[in-house]
Every structure is written in structure tokens, then in C-alpha cells.
Amino acid sequence: MKKLLFMMAVAMAVVSCKKDDKVVGKDKDGKELIVNEKGDTVAKTETTDSLKVVETPTEPEVVAITKGADDKYAYKYNLEIGKTYPMTLGIKTTHTASDGKQSQKMSSESKKQIDYTVKDFKDGVYTLEVKSKQYSEKMTDPSGKSISYDTNAAKPANKDIAVSWSIYKAMTGKTYTMKVDQKGKVVSVDGLEGIKTSILNSVKKQVSAEEFKFFTQIIDNSLNKQAISSQFEETMNIFPNKTLALKESWSDSQKIDQGPMKGNISMKRTLASVEPANTTITVNGTQSLKGNESQQGVTMSANSSANVDGKILLDTKSGWINKVNLTKKETLKRTVEAQGQKQTMTESVTTVTTVN
Numbered sequence: 001m002k003k004l005l006f007m008m009a010v011a012m013a014v015v016s017c018k019k020d021d022k023v024v025g026k027d028k029d030g031k032e033l034i035v036n037e038k039g040d041t042v043a044k045t046e047t048t049d050s051l052k053v054v055e056t057p058t059e060p061e062v063v064a065i066t067k068g069a070d071d072k073y074a075y076k077y078n079l080e081i082g083k084t085y086p087m088t089l090g091i092k093t094t095h096t097a098s099d100g101k102q103s104q105k106m107s108s109e110s111k112k113q114i115d116y117t118v119k120d121f122k123d124g125v126y127t128l129e130v131k132s133k134q135y136s137e138k139m140t141d142p143s144g145k146s147i148s149y150d151t152n153a154a155k156p157a158n159k160d161i162a163v164s165w166s167i168y169k170a171m172t173g174k175t176y177t178m179k180v181d182q183k184g185k186v187v188s189v190d191g192l193e194g195i196k197t198s199i200l201n202s203v204k205k206q207v208s209a210e211e212f213k214f215f216t217q218i219i220d221n222s223l224n225k226q227a228i229s230s231q232f233e234e235t236m237n238i239f240p241n242k243t244l245a246l247k248e249s250w251s252d253s254q255k256i257d258q259g260p261m262k263g264n265i266s267m268k269r270t271l272a273s274v275e276p277a278n279t280t281i282t283v284n285g286t287q288s289l290k291g292n293e294s295q296q297g298v299t300m301s302a303n304s305s306a307n308v309d310g311k312i313l314l315d316t317k318s319g320w321i322n323k324v325n326l327t328k329k330e331t332l333k334r335t336v337e338a339q340g341q342k343q344t345m346t347e348s349v350t351t352v353t354t355v356n
Contacts, residue, residue: 064319065279068243073274075239076182077319079126084117085320086133089235090354097347104142111136116178124182131175135168137161163206167215170202171195178228184237186229196223235355236321238281238312244271256289261302263289269312278322281312287330298338306330310353324355 064078079085088111095106113133120127138148149156149165151172156162176191196219203215221227240250249270256263267285274280285308292301310326332347 061317063317065239065274065314065316067274070243072243072245073271073279074243075319077126077180077184078182079118079121079318079320081118081121084115085318086113086115086356087235087321088113088354088356090352092352092354094350095347096349097345099343099345106142107140109136109138119177125187126180126182128178128180129175130178131173132168132171134172137164159206163203163215166202166206167199167219170199174198176228178232180232183241184233184239186225186232189225189228192223192225192228196220199223238269238314238321239319246271246274260291260293261289261304262291263287263304265289267308272311274316276316279314279316281314283308283310283312283326285309285328298336300337301335302332304330304332321355324353326353327351328353 062078065073065075067073090109090111092109093107095108097104112135115131115133117129117131118126119129134150134152136148136150136152138146140146147156147158147161149161151165151169155165155169174195176189176195178189179187181187199219200212200216204212207215242250244250247270249268251266251268253264253266256265265285265287267283270282270284272280272282285306287304287306287308289304290302292299294300306328308326308328310324312321312326313323314320315322328349328351330347330349330351332349333344334347335342335344
């Protein structure tokens, strides 16, 4: 019995030594010595346990649209330095007018390509290099005749559209700098003077002195910090400056009380879904305007109503626009009364706006 207990104790000791590799001393080189399974004293080698890779917890991916502890989503740009973010803006309009006896149809299409390259990020502000890549336009009159131009194509022979081609061609490839904070608010715009000079030089010999003066005013009004900032913010600032719960809506309303047409324009957006790739925002809007005026015995009145609907897809990681598709359908009735005669014209206008 004692012999059996002794053998069990030895066996347990062997297993223990095998598992724990008990150190019994050191050799002349300072290496630790252990007793192996055969009972020999040998230098200790690395065990598989010491070779195990220690896994460090991974940091959560940084994204533009983040969910807080209150289950609400916050938004801020998360752009990469050195990366180019493209924007292709397309607008297609179909215009039908009828007086009850005959109707006319016109259409127009335009496309503008712009690249935004992130040059720097400091103190919460991105420095973007903005470059115009291409502009094209096509117009079709009631007879079905079309005129068009494209800055990627040769200069048109038609004098009127050749001037438009020259303006946009002078912008193509030119760059200016825009500073934008993480909410999409434009801080500054620099480098527009060189582009304006290039445009005016390109059209100066193609128009009269009076027309050149007119073009100069247009360029000054469209290529300045306020105009560029407004265009960028209206196009890119989709998310409001607050956190949102899923399915929550927010609205922008504008009261029109200047000029002959008065009324209201309202736009409602809803945070429909937040997925790893895209964040979807649905859009619904209405417009209601009416007005009248009289001049020299002629009374003109108009009534306009419109609806807007569509979707916006934001890149969840960067916050940049991945895709936009908005459709505006407007009905406009114009009535002219003079010397007891009355004529009403009904116009239907469908405008489809797409981005990327």
C-alpha cells in the first residue's frame, strides 16, 4: 500500500514537472536549467505558451456617422488626407406648356464634374483643393432642334453656345482652395481671382464691350466666397447640426414674401437607415407660391405648386455624398387679362437632380 502511494506521488510529481518546467538552477551562461522527462538536467527552452501571440483589442473603426449611448446618431466629416472625393452634379428638366389648344415641350440637361482633394486637416478644419473637371449642357427647343456643348469636346461653331463653352473651358483644370469644418461649414475660399481672370480673357474677344461688362458682373457674382460657400453647403450639408434618432425627421422652411410671387417652400428630411456602407436619408418637400400684378391695363396672375421627393445616400465612413436622386414636379398656371380677353397657360416642369 505504501509502495502504491509512493508511485502515485512520483507520477504526480513528474506530471507537475512536465507542466510547470520547474527551474532547478542556471548554467554558466545564465540560462535556466530544468529536469526533463528522462530525469536529465537541461537548459530551459521556449515553450509553446511563450510563443503564443497576445491579441490586443482592436480599436473601433472611425466613421462619420456614429451612434451614441442614447441611440442617436451624430455626424461629422471623416475625410482622408490625400484622397480625392468626386462630385458629379446632373440636372435634367422637362418643360411642357399648354394653352388648352396646343402644347409645346422643351428640355435641358446639364452635368458638372468637380473633384475635392483633401490636402490637410488641422484644428478641426479640412483644406480642400477644388478642381473643375468637366461641364456639359444640352437644350432642345419645341421644334425638337437641339444645341449642346461639352468642355471635353471641341469648341462649338454656334456663337452663343461657344461663349458658354469658353467660360466653362477656362475653369476646367483650374483649382482653388476651400477650408471646411467637420460639419461642412465653409470657413474660407481662396484662389478665385486667377480663375475669374482666365474666364474673362477667354470671352473678351468673342463679345461686345457691353456684353463683356455684363459677363464681368455675372462672373463676379457667381465666383466669390459667398456664392461658392452657399452652393457647397446647400449641396453637401445634408445632416443637421444635432443628433438624430433613427426615423427622426427635420425640416427647413422658407417664406417667400418679396417680388410678385409669395408663399412657402418646405423641405422635410428623414434619417431612414444607417448601414456600414451607406446612410439613407429620404426627402419630401412642397412649394406653394402665388401672386399677381398689373401694368398698363394688363393683369397677370400666377399660381405655382410643387412636390419634391427622393433619396440621399451618404457614405457612412466618410460622410461624403455617395448618391442623390431628387425629383421635383411643378405645375404653374399663368393667366393674362387685357381688354376683356383672358388667356391661361398651364406649365408642367419636372426636374431631376442627381449627384454621383
